Amino acid sequence: MTPQRFRHFVAIDWSGAAGERHKGIAVALCDAGGEAPQLVRPDHVWSRTDVLDYLGWDLPPDSLVGMDLGIALPFADCSAFFPGWGDSPPTARALWAMVDRICEDDAHLGASSFVDHPVASRYFRRHGGREGDLFQQPGALHRRGRLRVTEGRQAALGCTPYSNFNLVGAAQVGKSSLTGMRLLHHLRGTVPVWPVEPLPTSGSAIVEIYTTIAAIAAGRRAGRSKMREAGELNAALAKLGSHPIDSVKPLDDHRCDALLTSAWLRKVSDRPELWRPGGLTDEIARTEGWTFGAV
Known part of the structure; x- marks a missing residue:
């Protein structure tokens, strides 16, 4: 650069x-x-x-x-976005397409249909004390919810990252991330x-x-x-x-x-x-992505 x-x-x-x-x-x-x-x-x-x-x-x-x-959602910790789900996509771009497809009837680039999906919902923590039985994963590195590799780097800088599978609380970023994935999917081939x-x-x-x-x-x-x-x-x-x-x-x-x-x-x-941050491999780039500035 x-x-x-x-x-x-x-x-x-x-x-x-x-x-x-x-x-x-x-x-x-x-x-x-x-x-x-x-x-x-x-x-x-x-x-x-x-x-x-x-x-x-x-x-x-x-x-x-x-x-x-x-x-994107965490991938590296369990080698999948949704461990155990046969339809779990292999890349971030495939994840964007999946979220957009399931939410195609949600207005305003919303993502409610995804978090309420009968299988996908098992991986999220939702309002009303509804924590999916797969929100915590046996191979996951963080008891408070799965994090991406880049979110570990965020924490080392003094930030307090939250799992993108968490949809509860003022600091949650899960809803923003899922709606953003729909936008990114619609921008494919443009930016x-x-x-x-x-x-x-x-x-x-x-x-x-x-x-x-x-x-x-x-x-x-x-x-x-x-x-x-x-x-x-x-x-x-x-x-x-x-x-x-x-x-x-x-x-x-x-x-x-x-x-x-x-x-x-x-x-x-x-x-x-x-x-070129340390820890960003080709596999992580394709699946989890990275936060600019998290080195």
Whole structure:
């Protein structure tokens, strides 16, 4: 990776919540200079299909896009996404297709049909104390739920990753990940997703992000990574070499996450070690994927 490989840097705070439009979705953009990142369509309440359309049709050229979701489920710990299920897919791309196929009647890129599927549901922890009998696996490495290899690297950085099979609690990312897989499936052939797909030598690419990693790089503690006002956001942006934002529009933690992570992507995208992290094998790339910045 060489400096200025990308000309634009987009960070998307995603949502797996039910319904069409979500205040929890925020999209931020900055260019390769030091100017402050800006919210994309700041007065708009995004839907997941809006984001799909933006990525497919309106994405600036040569954009590095970070999406705050898990691009796959754990695989390496049990050599399968769904151990014991004959239909368990062999790769992340096949997993995306499976989730989208089962959820084809779910509106707004929802994923309720997948988590309620008579077999798939056995692997998830759902609301109402409904923990599937296969949520804990005999070969799994973590008693609190299966984690991917990259999530172990997240923990080493001071983050607190949750299993993508967990759908309960404010910090869960399982719903975001499953709805995001539907989006990634619909983008096939349009924008490659690293490392599931090779990083192209030109054009745009999507990576998985964990916004806490960006906050830590900007001098925030993992437990205080969330920001909700311009003063603390600008202090963090300064740590990343970015100009401050000058917008007086209301901010929330979703918008701050997107703005800060956009600037972080710009600062670190040319670091070769982030594209070749230790532990990322070809098999893991094809199945579990990786979180950009988790080294």
